[in-house]
Amino acid sequence: MSDAGAGAAxxxxxxxxRVTLILGASDTGKTSLTARLSSVLAARGxxxxxxxxxxxxxxxxxxxxxxxxxxxxxxxxxxxxEVLALEFIGDTSPVxxxxxxxxxxxxxxxxxxEAGFDRVLVDTxxxxxxxxxxxxxxxxxxxxxxxxxLVLQRRDESEPIARAIESGTRPRIVRLAPSSAVVRRTxxxxxxxxxxxxxxxxxxxxxxxxxxxxxxxxxxxxxxxxSLAEGQLVGVLGSGGQTIGxxxxxxxxxxxxxIVVETPVAxxxxxxxxxxxxxxxx
Numbered sequence: 375m376s377d378a379g380a381g382a383a384x385x386x387x388x389x390x391x392r393v394t395l396i397l398g399a400s401d402t403g404k405t406s407l408t409a410r411l412s413s414v415l416a417a418r419g420x421x422x423x424x425x426x427x428x429x430x431x432x433x434x435x436x437x438x439x440x441x442x443x444x445x446x447x448x449x450x451x452x453x454x455x456e457v458l459a460l461e462f463i464g465d466t467s468p469v470x471x472x473x474x475x476x477x478x479x480x481x482x483x484x485x486x487x488e489a490g491f492d493r494v495l496v497d498t499x500x501x502x503x504x505x506x507x508x509x510x511x512x513x514x515x516x517x518x519x520x521x522x523x524l525v526l527q528r529r530d531e532s533e534p535i536a537r538a539i540e541s542g543t544r545p546r547i548v549r550l551a552p553s554s555a556v557v558r559r560t561x562x563x564x565x566x567x568x569x570x571x572x573x574x575x576x577x578x579x580x581x582x583x584x585x586x587x588x589x590x591x592x593x594x595x596x597x598x599x600x601s602l603a604e605g606q607l608v609g610v611l612g613s614g615g616q617t618i619g620x621x622x623x624x625x626x627x628x629x630x631x632x633i634v635v636e637t638p639v640a641x642x643x644x645x646x647x648x649x650x651x652x653x654x655x656x
Contacts, residue, residue, distance in 0.1 A: 381407075381410065381553075383548060383550065384407060384411060384524055384548065384550060385411060385414060385415075387522050387524070387546065387548045388411050388415065388493065388495070388522060388524070389415065390521075390522075391493070391520070391521035391522035391546070392487070392492070392493065392494065392521055393483060393487070393493075393494045393495075393496065393518060393519065393520040393521050393522070394411070394493070394494070394495050394496065394520060394521070394522045394523075394524060395495075395496040395498065395514070395515060395518050395520040395522070395523045395524070395545070396408050396495065396496065396497055396498060396523075396524045396526065397498045397502065397511055397514075397523060397524070397525055397526070397532060397535065398500070398502065398525060398526030398527055398532055398552070399500050399502050399503070399526075399527065399528070399531050399532065400499075400500030400559070400564070401500070401552075401556055401557070401558040401559055402500075402526040402527065402528065402552040402556060403526060403552045403553045403555075403556040404428075404497055404498065404500075404526055405428070405431070405433070405451070405452055405497050406553070406556070407524070407526065407550075407553075408424060408452060408495050408497040409449040409450070409451055409452055409454075410449075411495060412424050412445045412449055412455075412493075412495055413445065413447075413448045413449045415445075415492075415493050416445040416446070416447065416448075417448070420492040420493050421490065421491045421492045421493070422444075422445040422491065422492065422493045422494075422495070423442060423443065423444055423445065423458070423486035423489070423491040423493070423494045423495075424442070424443045424445060424452060424455055424494075424495050424496075424497065425440065425441070425442050425443075425479055425482045425483055425486065425494065425495070425496045425497070425518070426440065426441045426442075426443065426452055426497050427440050427475065427478075427479040427496055427497060427498050427499065427514060428497055428498060428499040428500070429463050429465065429466055429467070429468055429475060429499065430466040430467060430468075430499055430564070430568055431499070431564065431567065431568060431571075432571075433451060433452035433453040433571075434452050434453065434455050434457055435457055435460040436571060436572055436575040436619075436620055437466050437568050437571055437572055437652075438462060438463055438464055438465060438466055438607055438609075438620060438650055438652055439460045439461060439462050439463060439609075439617065439620065440460070440461045440463060440475065440478040440479055440482060441457060441459070441460050441461075441482075442457070442458045442459040442460075442482040442485060442486060443455030443456055443457055443458060444456040444458050444491075452497065458485075458486075458489075459482060459485060459616070459617075460616075460617040460618070460619070461478035461481065461482065461617050462609025462610075462611075462617040462620060462648055462650070463475055463478060463650075464594055464607070464609060464648065464649070464650030464651055464652070465650060465651045465652060466568060466652055467501075468499060468501065468510055469501070469506055469510075470651070471594075472506070472509055472510050472513055473513065474594070475510070475513075475514070476510070476513035476514045476516070476517040477517055479496065479514050479517050479518050480514075480516075480517030480518055480519070483496060483517075483518045483519070496514075496518050496520065498511065498514060502531060502532045502535055503531055503534075507535070508534055508535055508538065511535045511539075512535065512538055512539065515539050515545070519545075520545045521544060521545055521546065522545055522546050522548065523536075523539060523545045523546070523547050523548070524548050524550060525547060525548065525549045525550065526550050526551070526552050527549065527550075527551075527552075528551070528552060536549065569654065572607075572622075572654050573654075575620070575638065576622055576636050576637070576638070578638045579621075579636050579637045579638035579639070580636070580637070580638070581624065581634060581635070581636050582621075582634070582635050582636075582637060582641045582644070583632050583633070583634050584632065584633045584634075584635065584641070584644060584647075585631065585632060585633075586626075586631040586632065586633055587631055589633065589644055589645065589646055589647060590646045590647070591608070591633065591646070591647045591648075591649060592646065592647070592648055592649070593648070593649050594648065594649070594650075599649055601626050601628070602623045602626045602633065602647075602649060603623065603626075603653060604623060604624065604625065604626075604653075604655070605622060605623060605653040605654050605655040605656075606622070606623045606649065606650065606652070606653050607620055607621070607622055607623075607650045607652045607653070607654060608620065608621050608622075608623060608635070608647040608648060608649050608650055609647065609648035609650060610637055610639045610643075610644055610647060611644075611645055611646045611647070611648060612643055612644075612645055613643075613645045615645075615646075618639055618643055619637055619638060619639040620637065620650075621635035621636060621637035621639065621644075621647065622635060622636045622637070622654055623635055624636055633647070635647075
């Protein structure tokens with residue numbers, strides 16, 4: 375099938391689905407397809423939301439998060455969407471947080487549906503092969519409960535997942551070949567791109583000095599932490615416990631019990647911090 379034919383098939387299917395999930399290996403064009411479909415559907419007058427569940431290359435919100443965005447016009451990339459909500463996962467690989475990543479994806483899909491969006495598109499990461507890839511994608515499909523799954527694959531690398539989720543009456547599965555315009559990147563290039571996205575995010579911020587007594591720090595399980603490492607990324611939570619951004623630790627001063635962080639979140643909005651596993655040094 376030609377690129378035009380594949381695009382038309384994807385659009386025709388997504389036009390009939392309330393929730394569409396796009397999956398495939400890295401560099402198969404999932405994010406570009408999500409942006410194109412979202413743009414066309416929005417141009418038709420539909421209320422369109424996108425859930426960016428690729429924690430390593432996230433554009434709706436910084437890497438280490440799952441993000442929900444509103445599509446208000448043509449997207450040249452997913453980062454053009456208006457950010458509505460974030461969920462901090464704390465890692466750029468979902469392998470250690472399969473359940474947490476899937477649950478966050480499901481919560482944001484439900485939030486979009488409850489807000490009355492006509493179409494919700496879910497972009498996913500590139501881990502599809504092996505036991506962990508199958509477990510992750512099956513968990514995301516269960517959590518997002520899509521009507522449609524678009525499977526982008528060069529050969530049959532995503533077939534174990536496709537077969538595993540098409541045994542029931544739903545979701546509908548549509549298999550597509552990647553666009554010929556897709557450029558494949560090395561793991562090093564993806565890492566460099568991720569680090570640049572994070573640096574761009576923090577470049578929009580400021581340095582804050584927070585009181586450890588007034589701004590508690592916890593791990594992912596909710597347990598209190600007595601220290602943080604320089605460069606460690608942390609989730610920033612608001613007063614209602616919701617993720618409102620991320621921060622990079624510059625210093626943890628034990629004597630004064632002060633935490634110095636870099637973040638674009640205003641200091642008066644920071645209620646607590648959640649430690650992640652990623653470190654990004656200057």
